[in-house]
Each structure stands twice: as C-alpha cells, then as structure tokens.
Amino acid sequence: MSSISCIAAFIKAMLDGCEPLECARLAAATGASCVTAYDALSGLLPFEELRQKMEAGWEKQSIIRP
Numbered sequence: 001m002s003s004i005s006c007i008a009a010f011i012k013a014m015l016d017g018c019e020p021l022e023c024a025r026l027a028a029a030t031g032a033s034c035v036t037a038y039d040a041l042s043g044l045l046p047f048e049e050l051r052q053k054m055e056a057g058w059e060k061q062s063i064i065r066p
Helices: 002-015 020-034 047-055
Strands: none
Touching (some): 002 020
16 A cells, blocks of 8 residues: 555646655655555555654664665
C-alpha cells in the first residue's frame, strides 16, 4: 500500500504547485509514514505534519551493510 500512497502523494503535491524535488520528498515521506502503522490508513499524515517531521530531522534508521 505504501507504493500507491507514494504515487498519490506525488500527484497531490504536483497539483498543490510544489517543485518536483518537494513532490519527491513528500512522496517518500508519505510512503515511510504509511508503513509505520498496521493498517493502510492510520500512518498517513497531512503534508504539513510530514514537512515538520522532515525539518525536525526525522529519525532515520542506519543502513546495515554486510
């Protein structure tokens, strides 16, 4: 479901008049927030909340490499 959410967020950001890079960031953030909940909708956040999380240095997971 996160891939569908990413695409929808990208399109919505475009329609809202965001720059392409901002569209991509919001799409990625939407997908990331979508997978934080057990169901398909509870993890979705409004763009304003996503922007606040990104600006505050959204906690990131370290990439584990073999």
